[in-house]
Amino acid sequence: MEGLPGLLSGHSQIIGCSIGEMDQAMSTKRQVCLGVALLALSFNAASDGQCPDGFTQAPGPMTGVINCVPLPAANDPGNDAGGPRWQSRWGAISFDYGASNVGVGASVAATSKRRAKSEALAECRAKGGKGCKVNLVYDNQCAVVIAAVGYSRSHAGPTVEITAERGMKMCEEAGFNDCQVYYKACSLPEQIQ
Structure with missing residues (x-):
């Protein structure tokens, strides 16, 4: 406890307690001030984002959350750059251009x-399509089919909303x-490592 006033001196004005108040006998105010001071110090340490040796900081699931993950081993043959690896995912849309014109076949997240x-062709044919042809192939993005009586087009883009x-x-x-x-x-894309 002797080192605590020196440690808290930089934060004493922030939390509204003077060092003199901290040195008084154990009172409720002192306990509250001590609790607030320790809480302020813990937030200060957490906001620095320091991880222990052998670990590195990774983004958390929410803003302000810090995760410490182990550093990748330098001699690990499965580790190229130490970061996550992603694999592309493909999609396709096919239309039945034949006389039956039964609709659309689609594929999502193919490797x-x-x-x-x-x-996409197999799905179109399974629905009874006789003249199925691939209309759109896309990777790592979204696709929509816009249709009206006498009209159908497929489009790809970064999000469903923008593309639609x-x-x-x-x-x-x-x-x-x-x-519509x-x-x-x-x-x-899917993270594979």
Whole structure:
């Protein structure tokens, strides 16, 4: 406790307690001041973001939360740059361009472009499509299909909202009033390490 007044001297004005008050006999005010001072010091230490040796700071799930994670081993062969690794995810949309015109086939979060195209075509054919063709292939983003009577287009973009807004505008500019979002999905990259 003898070192506490020196440690708290920089914070005594902030918390409203003088060093003289801290040296008085154990009173309720002293306990409150001590508690507030220790709380202020703990927030000060936490806000510095210091992690123990062998650990590094990582972002937390919420703003202001600090996580300490172990430093990657320098000789770990599975560790390229020490950070997370991401893998692209693919999506595809196919339309039935045949006489049956039964609709749309789609693939989401496929591990390759080829797989996304294959899955979209298979879904279109499973719905009875005879003239299915891939209309859109995208990776690490979102896609929508905008439809109206006599109109259907697929679009890709950074979010469903942005992509749908752009697609709806194009549909309306083409002279259609019954435009609607027929399909929407995202194929975003996945963290693999």
